[in-house]
Amino acid sequence: MDVIFGRNKKEHPEPVKAKVTGKIPTWLRGTLLRNGPGMHTVGETRYNHWFDGLALLHSFTIRDGEVYYRSKYLRSDTYKANIEANRIVVSEFGTMVYSDPRKNIFTRAFSYLSHIIPDFTDNCLINIMKCGEEFYAITETNYIRKINPQTLETLEKVDYRKCVGINVATSHPHYDSAGNVLNIGTSIMDKGKTKYVIFKIPATVPDRTKGKSPLQHMEVLCSLTSRSLLSPSYYHSFGVTENYIIFLEQPYRIDILKMATAYIQGVNWASCLTFHKQDKTYIHIIDQRTGKPVPTKFYTDPMVVFHHVNAYEEDGGLLFDVIAYEDNSLYDYFYLANLKQDIKGRSGNNPVPALKRFAVPLRTDQNAEVGSNLVQLASTTAKALKEKDDQVYCQPELLFKGLELPQINYAHNGKPYRYVFAVDVHTSSSPTKILKYDLLTKSILQWEEDYCWLSESLFVPTPGATDEDDGIILSVIISSEPQKPPFLLILDARSFTELARAYIDADVHPDLHGLFVPDVD
Ligand SMILES: CC1=C(/C=C/C(C)=C/C=C/C(C)=C/C=O)C(C)(C)CCC1
Numbered sequence: 001m002d003v004i005f006g007r008n009k010k011e012h013p014e015p016v017k018a019k020v021t022g023k024i025p026t027w028l029r030g031t032l033l034r035n036g037p038g039m040h041t042v043g044e045t046r047y048n049h050w051f052d053g054l055a056l057l058h059s060f061t062i063r064d065g066e067v068y069y070r071s072k073y074l075r076s077d078t079y080k081a082n083i084e085a086n087r088i089v090v091s092e093f094g095t096m097v098y099s100d101p102r103k104n105i106f107t108r109a110f111s112y113l114s115h116i117i118p119d120f121t122d123n124c125l126i127n128i129m130k131c132g133e134e135f136y137a138i139t140e141t142n143y144i145r146k147i148n149p150q151t152l153e154t155l156e157k158v159d160y161r162k163c164v165g166i167n168v169a170t171s172h173p174h175y176d177s178a179g180n181v182l183n184i185g186t187s188i189m190d191k192g193k194t195k196y197v198i199f200k201i202p203a204t205v206p207d208r209t210k211g212k213s214p215l216q217h218m219e220v221l222c223s224l225t226s227r228s229l230l231s232p233s234y235y236h237s238f239g240v241t242e243n244y245i246i247f248l249e250q251p252y253r254i255d256i257l258k259m260a261t262a263y264i265q266g267v268n269w270a271s272c273l274t275f276h277k278q279d280k281t282y283i284h285i286i287d288q289r290t291g292k293p294v295p296t297k298f299y300t301d302p303m304v305v306f307h308h309v310n311a312y313e314e315d316g317g318l319l320f321d322v323i324a325y326e327d328n329s330l331y332d333y334f335y336l337a338n339l340k341q342d343i344k345g346r347s348g349n350n351p352v353p354a355l356k357r358f359a360v361p362l363r364t365d366q367n368a369e370v371g372s373n374l375v376q377l378a379s380t381t382a383k384a385l386k387e388k389d390d391q392v393y394c395q396p397e398l399l400f401k402g403l404e405l406p407q408i409n410y411a412h413n414g415k416p417y418r419y420v421f422a423v424d425v426h427t428s429s430s431p432t433k434i435l436k437y438d439l440l441t442k443s444i445l446q447w448e449e450d451y452c453w454l455s456e457s458l459f460v461p462t463p464g465a466t467d468e469d470d471g472i473i474l475s476v477i478i479s480s481e482p483q484k485p486p487f488l489l490i491l492d493a494r495s496f497t498e499l500a501r502a503y504i505d506a507d508v509h510p511d512l513h514g515l516f517v518p519d520v521d
């Protein structure tokens with residue numbers, strides 16, 4: 001398992017030509033950019049958790065049926081400080097370091113209530129974000145890091161605290177059809193308030209400010225006060241429709257006081273996230289046109305959602321699909337010691353999530369009777385039941401068990417859609433099967449091969465396509481067989497048959513998320 005997850009990967013900053021078998025469609029031109037942890041030990045020191053590893057960016061450039069691979073460590077301040085000291089000196093999600101230089105900054109400022117949040121890592125290992133023509137490596141802290149998408153070089157560091165005043169943000173931004181970025185973060189204990197802040201990064205900047213980064217034009221669309229000042233919800237993504245934003249204030253919460261005293265108590269950041277199994281999950285629907293939340297109080301049972309799949313409006317209602325867990329055990333699973341056990345035995349002890357569909361009414365009839373269902377949509381059995389005190393309990397429809405890392409044809413983001421591309425996590429959270437789930441027929445297609453461990457699978461549409469599944473699937477595959485090199489797999493998204501694979505004669509790391517950047521001719 002060390003070969004797959006826990007071992008440090010070498011970087012390959014110069015392009016490595018892949019050996020292609022099969023035929024890559026000639027229209028497929030562009031670069032697949034991916035991000036994930038690549039270095040798990042520094043000198044004699046070792047990270048505890050897979051989400052701690054130092055960010056290794058990688059890219060697959062596809063042109064005229066050929067593929068070139070490269071990879072490069074993100075030269076974050078964290079990376080540089082660790083390499084210089086030849087040991088881990090900056091705390092990460094699951095690894096607390098007592099000599100962390102940030103600790104002192106925080107201790108000095110501790111007497112000021114507004115500065116109780118420690119300075120976090122800039123090891124941006126989770127995803128890649130496109131802002132206008134700029135690309136950023138991102139994680140969930142206040143730091144993002146600009147990169148060069150061609151050479152994978154590291155450029156400026158940006159601090160969200162300075163632009164929109166947030167301490168954490170999701171690594172799953174949304175993009176509208178013009179390419180504007182929409183994201184959400186939490187501003188903790190600022191001027192005595194903890195709030196969720198929805199912000200926008202424009203794709204283009206006004207002419208008079210040519211040369212300026214879109215990040216200098218970030219604007220706050222809406223902020224929602226957290227139900228709890230000292231334990232705001234933790235969240236990893238959110239949902240959008242054409243007119244609304246869906247934010248789940250789930251009972252998986254950040255304990256701010258524990259975080260503020262973590263260095264003193266000797267605990268890691270992960271232990272500051274607690275699942276409150278007695279609490280509800282509040283569903284906030286925000287109208288993008290007014291920046292105001294819909295006043296109805298929607299809620300559902302306690303759950304933990306990392307990934308929203310998609311959402312859309314239909315007949316006066318709003319539908320949203322999420323991958324829901326019963327608790328927060330997924331993050332424990334990714335401690336390297338636990339991963340080792342699971343991969344050896346494929347123990348089946350992994351938490352199995354479910355794809356669930358929720359429905360909320362966009363107009364509520366004030367006179368509706370208590371107990372009545374306020375949404376009746378042809379496409380779902382999900383209910384929204386009116387309760388006394390004007391609360392509405394949302395009962396989801398269970399669609400499918402055991403899938404994760406959901407992807408869709410992004411042209412359908414926020415709109416009606418039919419297909420979810422994902423990976424199978426029935427028996428392990430380290431996936432070996434790619435799935436296509438059809439929401440209409442509730443059937444699946446799948447791809448798998450012996451000894452193959454795969455990444456999130458991205459959908460790229462055929463130019464000019466009209467059918468939702470007219471396109472290809474890209475997935476990076478790593479083999480546990482030492483003789484079998486890693487490869488980029490290209491599937492026909494409609495039939496799930498293999499079109500081509502590009503074998504890479506280099507060290508490729510298992511990754512988290514990324515995006516495909518089509519060439520502009
Ligand atoms: C360092 C750090 C954080 C990092 C969280 C990370 C790195 C989460 C990764 C999640 C992933 C990869 C989920 C995949 O589905 C927090 C808790 C935001 C805040 C405290 C400091």
Ligand SMILES: [Fe+2]
Nearest residue numbers: 172236307513
């Ligand atoms: Fe994610």
